[in-house]
Amino acid sequence: MTRLLRGLRRDRAGLSGLIVLGLFALLAVAAPLLASRNELRADAGRGRVSLAAPSSDFLLGTDELGRSVAAQLVWGARVSLYIGILATLIAVVVGSVIGLIAGYSRGWLSSLVLAVDDFVLVVPFLPLAIVLAVVLGRSPTTMALVIGATSWAGSARLVRAQVLTLRERGYVERAITLGAGPAHVLRRHIVPGVVPLIIANATLIVPGAILAESTLSFLGFGDPFAPSWGKMLDGAQSSGAITLNAWWYYLPPGLCIIAVVVAFTLVGRALERIVDPRLERS
Amino acid sequence: MTGNSVLSVGDLRVTYRTHGRSVPAVRGVSFEVAAGETVGVVGESGCGKSTMAMALLRLLPGTAEVTGTVVFGGEGGDDVLTMRPGPLRAVRWAGMSVVFQGAQHVLNPVQSIGRQIAEARVAHQLSNDPTVGTGLLESVGLTARHAHSYPHEMSGGQKQRVMIAMALACDPQLIIADEPTTALDVMVQAQTLELLRRIGRERGLAMLFVTHDLTVLRTVADRILVLYAGRIVEQGPARDVLDDPMHPYTVALSAASPIIGDPRSRFAPSSLAGDPPDPARLPSGCSFHPRCPRRVEGCDTVGIELRRLSTARAAACVHVVDEGSP
Numbered sequence: 001m002t003r004l005l006r007g008l009r010r011d012r013a014g015l016s017g018l019i020v021l022g023l024f025a026l027l028a029v030a031a032p033l034l035a036s037r038n039e040l041r042a043d044a045g046r047g048r049v050s051l052a053a054p055s056s057d058f059l060l061g062t063d064e065l066g067r068s069v070a071a072q073l074v075w076g077a078r079v080s081l082y083i084g085i086l087a088t089l090i091a092v093v094v095g096s097v098i099g100l101i102a103g104y105s106r107g108w109l110s111s112l113v114l115a116v117d118d119f120v121l122v123v124p125f126l127p128l129a130i131v132l133a134v135v136l137g138r139s140p141t142t143m144a145l146v147i148g149a150t151s152w153a154g155s156a157r158l159v160r161a162q163v164l165t166l167r168e169r170g171y172v173e174r175a176i177t178l179g180a181g182p183a184h185v186l187r188r189h190i191v192p193g194v195v196p197l198i199i200a201n202a203t204l205i206v207p208g209a210i211l212a213e214s215t216l217s218f219l220g221f222g223d224p225f226a227p228s229w230g231k232m233l234d235g236a237q238s239s240g241a242i243t244l245n246a247w248w249y250y251l252p253p254g255l256c257i258i259a260v261v262v263a264f265t266l267v268g269r270a271l272e273r274i275v276d277p278r279l280e281r282s
Numbered sequence: 283m284t285g286n287s288v289l290s291v292g293d294l295r296v297t298y299r300t301h302g303r304s305v306p307a308v309r310g311v312s313f314e315v316a317a318g319e320t321v322g323v324v325g326e327s328g329c330g331k332s333t334m335a336m337a338l339l340r341l342l343p344g345t346a347e348v349t350g351t352v353v354f355g356g357e358g359g360d361d362v363l364t365m366r367p368g369p370l371r372a373v374r375w376a377g378m379s380v381v382f383q384g385a386q387h388v389l390n391p392v393q394s395i396g397r398q399i400a401e402a403r404v405a406h407q408l409s410n411d412p413t414v415g416t417g418l419l420e421s422v423g424l425t426a427r428h429a430h431s432y433p434h435e436m437s438g439g440q441k442q443r444v445m446i447a448m449a450l451a452c453d454p455q456l457i458i459a460d461e462p463t464t465a466l467d468v469m470v471q472a473q474t475l476e477l478l479r480r481i482g483r484e485r486g487l488a489m490l491f492v493t494h495d496l497t498v499l500r501t502v503a504d505r506i507l508v509l510y511a512g513r514i515v516e517q518g519p520a521r522d523v524l525d526d527p528m529h530p531y532t533v534a535l536s537a538a539s540p541i542i543g544d545p546r547s548r549f550a551p552s553s554l555a556g557d558p559p560d561p562a563r564l565p566s567g568c569s570f571h572p573r574c575p576r577r578v579e580g581c582d583t584v585g586i587e588l589r590r591l592s593t594a595r596a597a598a599c600v601h602v603v604d605e606g607s608p
Contacts, residue, residue: 106344170387171398177341177382178452179374180405181367188401189390 004199007274014270020263024256028077035071040227044068051239051246061248063232064239072227073252079228080260083144084210090148091209092155092202096194099159104167104186114160121153129212133221140226147212155201159194166193196275203268207261214257229253287356288456288488289315289338289378294350296330296337296512305562307333309512310350315456317356320482320489322503322520324496324535326558330512335460335492338362339374354378354456375402379449381478383461385441389433395419395444396429402451418447422477439470446477456488463498475501496532497539500524505594508532511559511569514588518595528597530576568598576601 008014027034038044045066052062060069102113129146136142166172167190175185216222217230218237227235236242236250296308307330315321325331337348340362352362354377362373379402382388390398399415416426422443433441442462449457459478463471479502482489491502499506499520506523508516508531516529527533534554556573559565565572571581578600588596589603 169390170382170384171390173341174380174382174388174448175401175405177339177374177380178402178405178448179371179376180401181371184405192392 004196004271004274008267008270011270011273013266014273017263017266017270020259021267024077024081024260024263027074028081031074031078035068035074037075039068039071040075040225041067051241051244051249053246054248060252061246063235063249064241069232069249069252072232073229073256076227076229076232076253077256079140079223079226080210080213080230080257083140083147083213083228084206084260084264086141086144087147087151087209087213088202088205090145091152091205092198094148095152095155096159096198098152098156100163100186100190100194102156103160103163104182104190117153117156117160120150121157123150125150125212126215129216130219130221133216138221138223140223140228143213143216143221143223144209146216147209151205151208151212155198155205158197158201162194162197163190166190196271200268200271200275203264203271206268207264210257210261210264229257286317287314288317288354289490290351290353290356290359291338292351292353294334294337294352295348296333296342297347298345299347300345303562304347306564307346307512307561308337311507311509311512311514312350313507313514313517315488315490317455317488318482318486320479320491320502320504322499322506323490323492323509324494324499324506325509326494326535328558328561329509330561331492331494331509332460334509334512335380335458335490338458338490339378339380340365340370372406375449375454376406376452377454378456378458379452379454381442381445381449381457381459381462383464385438385445386433386465388445389441391433393432394429395431395433395436399429399444399448399451402448406452408452414451415447418450419444421450421481422447437470438466439473442466442470442474443477446474446481450481450485453485454487456490457482458490458492460492461494462491463493463495471498472501478502495539496524496535508535511564512561513569513598514596515570515599516595516597517588518591518597522595528591528595528602529570529599530574530601531570532597534573534575568600 008018042065045062048062048066050062050064050066052058054061058068058070060073063069098113098117102110102117129150132146132149133143136146172185172189175189213228214230214233217228218234220234222228222231222234232253233250241249292312294308294311295306298305298307311334313321323331333342336342338352342348348363350363353359354362354373360369362370365373396415399418400410403410403414415429419426419428424440424443462478463474466474475498481487491499493499503520506518506520507514508529510531516523516527516532523532524536527536538554554573559569567582567584568586571577574581581600586598586600588598590596591602
């Protein structure tokens with residue numbers, strides 16, 4: 001863990017990604033201080049000019065209902081990051097457990113788990129996610145569940161590959177020789193060996209999860225009471241903000257999505273370089 | 283079967299089954315290890331000695347088919363080969379432990395030495411008293427300070443000492459030393475052998491010492507088994523086997539190392555031509571006959587069982603005169 005942080009400090013791209021992430025995290029945490037939650041209500045903009053250009057009253061203008069775009073952007077950071085991180089946690093935990101089983105077990109169990117993994121890997125994401133989103137209902141948490149449940153297969157593959165190499169090491173053979181059961185070997189020698197990899201992998205799943213959330217929200221499956229950045233883009237699209245050239249409505253959430261995704265990717269790549277010394281040389 | 287044997291191996295056979303082929307690596311080995319006794323197992327690479335050692339604790343991969351009996355714990359002891367997983371895990375390390383070759387790969391690079399020595403006690407739910415670990419380190423000539431070291435901070439000899447300390451962690455009755463000195467230089471080798479011998483004596487440990495170096499056994503072994511192509515070709519008290527080898531293979535093995543104090547032996551290095559046979563294509567008759575300098579008519583057709591010379595000695599060769607069935 002300290003090695004990860006030390007390595008990250010030396011990696012300029014990773015460090016700048018980390019700073020950007022820090023700013024967005026601050027934004028999400030401080031949302032109640034920056035904007036009133038009432039601003040998200042459908043009737044908040046009654047009596048105001050809809051799709052008004054940025055002014056001193058509304059720094060990023062208003063949407064089609066006359067609500068502050070800036071307030072939505074600030075609160076949207078919460079929803080987008082919450083969904084992105086929760087979905088990643090689900091994907092990483094499920095993926096790691098599946099990967100450990102697939103890598104460490106032998107025989108039919110390994111084959112079965114691997115077959116399930118392959119199946120999830122090849123099922124097209126969007127149709128499956130849409131079906132799940134419809135069935136499970138709309139809330140940021142179910143959205144995270146949907147995304148997490150459909151994106152663990154890659155990490156499972158990654159963890160399995162690492163477990164396969166670790167299990168052949170001499171110290172694993174020694175542990176088995178000294179009478180250790182599978183639980184001991186996994187806990188003592190295998191899991192510590194895959195954790196750095198899992199951390200690096202997780203940072204690379206977050207941007208995918210945020211994009212997935214934006215996609216689903218943009219397609220109209222988001223929670224209207226907890227607007228994320230993707231939901232804002234959906235609103236901008238359906239209210240005609242793009243044809244009316246109300247750039248203050250669609251540009252900020254779009255740029256925020258890009259910034260967070262790029263930042264996470266930079267941090268993830270940096271962690272990957274630190275964890276896997278082979279990438280550093282190439 | 284003598285009453286005080288710790289380990290009694292009967293007709294042990296190991297056959298690897300791969301891609302429809304079956305490769306017999308160990309072909310009917312029987313021997314006993316008495317309490318406190320050190321038995322040396324010697325043979326060239328590929329003669330089945332490591333396979334045999336690993337079979338004793340059922341550490342071979344699933345492709346290996348093991349038959350015979352491996353009774354641990356003297357008379358009334360259980361057969362390791364038919365044990366259920368629970369008792370098997372209990373025998374591993376607490377009954378028989380292993381000093382592996384190549385300590386480099388057997389130590390986890392990211393865990394401290396102390397933690398790894400304690401691992402066996404943790405796995406066996408024994409007391410996790412840290413003084414046990416430091417006591418073990420001190421008994422192998424290291425210091426308590428080394429418990430906080432990591433494997434990369436130690437020399438090869440120190441790591442091998444750690445392996446020995448580890449093998450002692452659960453007070454086993456028998457240690458299987460699988461070429462413990464192979465990767466070490468001669469000086470460190472001598473120190474490690476001395477250490478093993480001293481610890482074996484002090485603790486009354488039985489030891490099964492697997493090596494390809496016959497001279498190493500002069501220091502440690504009470505009795506020697508010579509393995510060739512998965513079979514015992516000669517066995518007997520260490521001094522007798524080393525000084526007066528009966529089987530042509532043992533003769534060749536001992537002639538391969540120079541005798542200190544005999545300058546002539548240094549200028550006449552005698553080596554055995556050829557390689558040990560491929561276990562998948564064993565020669566007919568006596569497996570050693572294609573390389574044997576004393577081959578006679580019939581060696582290539584008739585296999586020779588172990589012939590007993592005295593109560594302690596036996597060899598499998600036509601030139602050995604049988605003095606009673608083995």
